Amino acid sequence: MLDLRPVFLVIGAFLATLGCAMLVPALVDLAFDHPDWPLFVASALITVFFGVTMWVTCRGAETRLGLREAFVLTTFVWVIGAGFAALPLYWAGLNLTFTDAYFEAMSGLTTTGSTVIVGLDNAAPGLLLWRAILQWIGGIGIVVTAVAVLPMLQIGGMQYFRAEAFDTPEKILPRASQLAGSLIGVYLVLTAACAVLYAVAGMTPFDAIAHSMTTVATAGFSTKDASFAAFGPAVQWIAIVFMAAGALPFMLYVKAIRGNPRALFDDEQVRAFFVILGGLVVLSLFSIGLQPGAVDAPLREVMFNMVSIMTGTGYATTDFNHWGPLAVGLFFTAMFIGGCTGSTSCGMKVFRFVVMFQNIRQHAQRIVHPSGIFVKRYNGRPLSDNISAAVLTFVFLYLVGFAVLAVALSLTGVDAITAASGAATAISNVGPGLGPVIGPAGNFASLPDTAKWLLTAGMLIGRLEILTVLVLFIPAFWHR
Amino acid sequence: MLDLRPVFLVIGAFLATLGCAMLVPALVDLAFDHPDWPLFVASALITVFFGVTMWVTCRGAETRLGLREAFVLTTFVWVIGAGFAALPLYWAGLNLTFTDAYFEAMSGLTTTGSTVIVGLDNAAPGLLLWRAILQWIGGIGIVVTAVAVLPMLQIGGMQYFRAEAFDTPEKILPRASQLAGSLIGVYLVLTAACAVLYAVAGMTPFDAIAHSMTTVATAGFSTKDASFAAFGPAVQWIAIVFMAAGALPFMLYVKAIRGNPRALFDDEQVRAFFVILGGLVVLSLFSIGLQPGAVDAPLREVMFNMVSIMTGTGYATTDFNHWGPLAVGLFFTAMFIGGCTGSTSCGMKVFRFVVMFQNIRQHAQRIVHPSGIFVKRYNGRPLSDNISAAVLTFVFLYLVGFAVLAVALSLTGVDAITAASGAATAISNVGPGLGPVIGPAGNFASLPDTAKWLLTAGMLIGRLEILTVLVLFIPAFWHR
Numbered sequence: 001m002l003d004l005r006p007v008f009l010v011i012g013a014f015l016a017t018l019g020c021a022m023l024v025p026a027l028v029d030l031a032f033d034h035p036d037w038p039l040f041v042a043s044a045l046i047t048v049f050f051g052v053t054m055w056v057t058c059r060g061a062e063t064r065l066g067l068r069e070a071f072v073l074t075t076f077v078w079v080i081g082a083g084f085a086a087l088p089l090y091w092a093g094l095n096l097t098f099t100d101a102y103f104e105a106m107s108g109l110t111t112t113g114s115t116v117i118v119g120l121d122n123a124a125p126g127l128l129l130w131r132a133i134l135q136w137i138g139g140i141g142i143v144v145t146a147v148a149v150l151p152m153l154q155i156g157g158m159q160y161f162r163a164e165a166f167d168t169p170e171k172i173l174p175r176a177s178q179l180a181g182s183l184i185g186v187y188l189v190l191t192a193a194c195a196v197l198y199a200v201a202g203m204t205p206f207d208a209i210a211h212s213m214t215t216v217a218t219a220g221f222s223t224k225d226a227s228f229a230a231f232g233p234a235v236q237w238i239a240i241v242f243m244a245a246g247a248l249p250f251m252l253y254v255k256a257i258r259g260n261p262r263a264l265f266d267d268e269q270v271r272a273f274f275v276i277l278g279g280l281v282v283l284s285l286f287s288i289g290l291q292p293g294a295v296d297a298p299l300r301e302v303m304f305n306m307v308s309i310m311t312g313t314g315y316a317t318t319d320f321n322h323w324g325p326l327a328v329g330l331f332f333t334a335m336f337i338g339g340c341t342g343s344t345s346c347g348m349k350v351f352r353f354v355v356m357f358q359n360i361r362q363h364a365q366r367i368v369h370p371s372g373i374f375v376k377r378y379n380g381r382p383l384s385d386n387i388s389a390a391v392l393t394f395v396f397l398y399l400v401g402f403a404v405l406a407v408a409l410s411l412t413g414v415d416a417i418t419a420a421s422g423a424a425t426a427i428s429n430v431g432p433g434l435g436p437v438i439g440p441a442g443n444f445a446s447l448p449d450t451a452k453w454l455l456t457a458g459m460l461i462g463r464l465e466i467l468t469v470l471v472l473f474i475p476a477f478w479h480r
Numbered sequence: 481m482l483d484l485r486p487v488f489l490v491i492g493a494f495l496a497t498l499g500c501a502m503l504v505p506a507l508v509d510l511a512f513d514h515p516d517w518p519l520f521v522a523s524a525l526i527t528v529f530f531g532v533t534m535w536v537t538c539r540g541a542e543t544r545l546g547l548r549e550a551f552v553l554t555t556f557v558w559v560i561g562a563g564f565a566a567l568p569l570y571w572a573g574l575n576l577t578f579t580d581a582y583f584e585a586m587s588g589l590t591t592t593g594s595t596v597i598v599g600l601d602n603a604a605p606g607l608l609l610w611r612a613i614l615q616w617i618g619g620i621g622i623v624v625t626a627v628a629v630l631p632m633l634q635i636g637g638m639q640y641f642r643a644e645a646f647d648t649p650e651k652i653l654p655r656a657s658q659l660a661g662s663l664i665g666v667y668l669v670l671t672a673a674c675a676v677l678y679a680v681a682g683m684t685p686f687d688a689i690a691h692s693m694t695t696v697a698t699a700g701f702s703t704k705d706a707s708f709a710a711f712g713p714a715v716q717w718i719a720i721v722f723m724a725a726g727a728l729p730f731m732l733y734v735k736a737i738r739g740n741p742r743a744l745f746d747d748e749q750v751r752a753f754f755v756i757l758g759g760l761v762v763l764s765l766f767s768i769g770l771q772p773g774a775v776d777a778p779l780r781e782v783m784f785n786m787v788s789i790m791t792g793t794g795y796a797t798t799d800f801n802h803w804g805p806l807a808v809g810l811f812f813t814a815m816f817i818g819g820c821t822g823s824t825s826c827g828m829k830v831f832r833f834v835v836m837f838q839n840i841r842q843h844a845q846r847i848v849h850p851s852g853i854f855v856k857r858y859n860g861r862p863l864s865d866n867i868s869a870a871v872l873t874f875v876f877l878y879l880v881g882f883a884v885l886a887v888a889l890s891l892t893g894v895d896a897i898t899a900a901s902g903a904a905t906a907i908s909n910v911g912p913g914l915g916p917v918i919g920p921a922g923n924f925a926s927l928p929d930t931a932k933w934l935l936t937a938g939m940l941i942g943r944l945e946i947l948t949v950l951v952l953f954i955p956a957f958w959h960r
Contacts, residue, residue: 154846325896329887356872367947368956385864385868388872395876407809467840
């Protein structure tokens with residue numbers, strides 16, 4: 001059996017931090033004179049108590065985390081964290097069942113942004129802030145996981161990035177804890193810049209802070225039922241910039257700061273991200289052009305909604321279901337593609353599409369010049385076939401996961417569009433689906449409980465790149 | 481520039497054969513006293529004339545086919561062959577445009593089975609037979625291509641089968657021409673057996689022969705507007721067996737005959753095919769169970785339609801669109817999976833799913849036992865990562881091809897279900913799509929011409945495993 005004490009040591013520390021974070025919405029509710037503050041204090045006490053107890057209980061053990069322990073930790077942090085994060089949502093007097101509260105908390109920590117809460121406009125400020133904090137924690141959590149943990153677990157070709165983080169040829173990057181500090185620093189600066197610009201562009205300070213946290217995390221919870229339709233064009237353009245910024249590899253910001261300012265522009269994944277995004281925007285504009293008068297400011301509307309969906313943020317300004325079948329197909333495709341590896345965003349990730357493209361290129365070159373030797377490269381480094389094999393595994397599991405989830409959802413009695421787009425939006429951590437029920441104008445509240453639990457599971461496995469979670473269900477994983 | 485004379489030499493020989501084959505429907509029309517026979521004779525004369533002219537013109541050249549010439553040949557045989565095969569359909573007095581006739585001919589030669597002809601019940605026997613002959617020729621054509629040509633072209637991991645065909649350890653298999661002869665022999669025996677059984681079970685001799693050709697080719701043209709709903713349960717069970725037989729690797733039949741009777745049962749691909757098929761049947765029965773009274777004989781109906789769709793045959797006995805959303809999803813999935821590599825059937829092929837499964841297995845084993853060494857195997861032979869990389873390329877191009885085709889179809893103005901299922905049924909060479917227009921109860925006649933040409937292109941690239949066709953569009957392929 002595995003010795004899980006080092007795992008619970010880390011989870012205990014995380015819960016203690018999460019509990020302390022609950023005091024922020026408590027203070028805000030107190031400041032706004034809202035009677036909800038005691039429930040945040042109560043949740044904080046419970047969470048800190050469990051966290052500290054876990055930490056104290058497990059402290060004696062050897063603290064080295066092996067490979068299998070890292071798998072257990074990654075999944076358990078999100079599953080257990082969401083359980084405690086759900087407490088204030090459950091008690092907040094919104095008539096949420098525990099299913100609803102857990103769904104909302106998982107949607108927050110996985111930076112998905114699907115919501116079951118109706119009536120955000122009149123909700124308590126503490127509650128709105130707590131939802132934003134959850135997404136913000138989830139965003140930096142996944143960046144650190146993607147940079148420091150997933151490459152070690154060799155999930156979906158992420159082993160390629162092992163060397164990048166810890167022994168680049170340039171030797172500009174020091175050790176793991178320092179690296180995590182740099183990543184968090186970048187995240188803080190981006191969030192602060194976004195908040196200031198939002199406030200300058202006309203948001204209230206509260207809305208600016210809450211939205212900056214869910215923008216940079218490409219997460220999508222809003223404080224308004226109308227989402228970004230409640231704000232003006234200037235705010236929307238700022239959101240476009242920072243959603244895109246959140247979808248770029250955070251390692252590159254660190255490199256840029258440490259003396260390589262061209263890191264972001266020279267990266268193949270970043271360039272591919274903007275090329276794909278540009279293509280989707282142009283095609284969407286073309287689709288809208290076929291429906292004259294459907295949209296007031298086509299460029300801004302298309303840019304905002306396409307960036308929002310492709311990065312997995314999930315803010316909406318309008319219901320793009322009315323933009324014609326081509327646009328709907330493009331949005332559905334964008335959901336699957338997602339942002340860059342090592343960012344806060346979700347989906348299959350652009351890196352894997354670059355790998356697939358390099359494979360096709362090599363194959364075509366071999367056909368044209370049968371006697372030539374062609375090496376696949378990514379950012380100048382050779383890309384071995386075992387990365388391709390791992391990407392194949394990932395893509396296959398991703399599509400099977402999507403199909404199984406869609407079928408399971410359809411068995412709960414929801415319509416076909418809700419089942420298919422719900423599965424896609426959950427596994428890609430986007431937020432809204434398509435169609436009248438869960439589309440940009442809809443809400444997940446009306447779904448049956450079984451569907452909510454299925455979607456919750458979908459968000460988790462999508463966020464943690466699938467295999468990370470699935471291996472825990474192999475009996476041999478536990479008894480070696 | 482490429483010297484295309486050896487290519488046109490082979491195509492000339494093929495056209496001469498195709499022209500001679502047109503005399504069979506001419507004789508049948510004459511025997512049934514139908515006035516259509518002269519148009520078959522005229523088409524035959526034209527086709528033979530062009531074929532012989534090509535052959536004579538190109539005869540002087542060096543006859544060695546290089547790798548690039550093999551690519552050109554593979555695509556051009558289908559494109560040019562369909563052009564001549566369309567002549568009798570165009571002239572047959574059915575009011576088909578040339579677009580319709582070419583669509584029908586390509587649907588025949590690619591063993592797809594989508595049809596634009598309404599009123600089969602009253603059509604001339606020669607015409608019905610010609611459609612069946614086209615599919616029968618297309619069926620053996622793809623088997624020979626898959627066994628002898630695609631492994632050489634290294635398309636989609638097919639290089640794995642290079643050794644299997646030409647230098648198995650057992651040394652039981654002689655050289656290419658002998659191999660082709662064996663494959664054709666197997667094909668003839670299966671077709672004859674199927675025809676005899678159909679006739680015994682109650683079909684007229686004409687229907688038995690026409691359907692046996694399109695059954696073993698897993699192709700799907702019928703002589704009846706009602707397809708297999710026009711025949712009794714015994715005939716349908718026979719069809720189930722022979723559609724499945726057509727979807728197994730024909731090399732294994734040859735091996736079985738040459739002294740290894742267990743070849744078929746020991747093959748991983750064959751076992752995976754039946755496991756997947758069984759799973760889809762069980763789940764479909766479950767879906768039907770949720771809609772009591774929807775189907776009279778659930779087991780037969782599900783078996784028939786699922787085997788028909790998964791093998792890419794495309795016969796129908798009923799409109800499975802009414803079997804509930806789960807069943808529709810399963811049928812859609814079955815379209816993509818398809819039959820075995822080296823059979824007459826279509827889709828991504830079970831072989832590639834086995835490769836993906838082996839990748840997942842290896843990956844999971846490495847996670848559970850980080851210090852172990854695990855080799856992927858297929859039928860006992862190691863499966864290298866470069867096969868996985870080639871499968872990744874194939875799967876990616878297949879899905880992109882599907883998405884591009886679906887978007888392009890939706891731009892022609894057809895509804896979303898028709899666009900999505902039309903793209904899937906064309907690229908997977910199945911036949912019917914989903915929904916009221918092109919579903920099992922529908923017909924492709926009403927689609928706009930642009931949509932028909934798009935679907936024709938989809939059938940071609942799907943049948944020839946995508947990259948085979950796409951490389952012809954790389955300028956450097958032509959000028960080296």
